[in-house]
Amino acid sequence: LSNGLARQRAAVVAALRGDLVRFAKHRFGAAVLQKALLQGAPHECRSLAQEVMAPASAVAALACHRFGVYVVRALLQMPVASEIALEHVHKYQHKLRKDHFGAELLCELGLAGPPDPNVGSGGQQGQSRL
Numbered sequence: 001l002s003n004g005l006a007r008q009r010a011a012v013v014a015a016l017r018g019d020l021v022r023f024a025k026h027r028f029g030a031a032v033l034q035k036a037l038l039q040g041a042p043h044e045c046r047s048l049a050q051e052v053m054a055p056a057s058a059v060a061a062l063a064c065h066r067f068g069v070y071v072v073r074a075l076l077q078m079p080v081a082s083e084i085a086l087e088h089v090h091k092y093q094h095k096l097r098k099d100h101f102g103a104e105l106l107c108e109l110g111l112a113g114p115p116d117p118n119v120g121s122g123g124q125q126g127q128s129r130l
Helices: 006-016 020-024 027-039 042-052 058-063 068-077 082-091 093-097 100-109
Strands: none
Touching (some): 006 027, 020 027, 020 042, 020 068, 027 042, 027 068, 058 068, 058 093, 058 100, 068 100, 082 093, 082 100, 093 100
């Protein structure tokens, strides 16, 4: 995306459209979407950001996902989307605190509250794995 022609970038953005949340949860799809949000043409970046954040809970769902959190970080770096993405993070911070990736994002943003002792444990405390 950073070295491609305008028509090549447009083709990548067009391929991403339609199911951005699914791509954001995929290892390589998240990397492509992150680059598209940060390096694409301004109008493409704006429309991609709006599409990712269209469902209100999408930002929270992505922030709690191993690869989706990278897309949320990209949204928070975008001048046109950071305010809305931050509002979604604030709105769902109770959910994010309960998740490893969400809690890590909250710490990065300086929004971490009291630590949840169950975060990152996966509910496996006291159980032996055979």
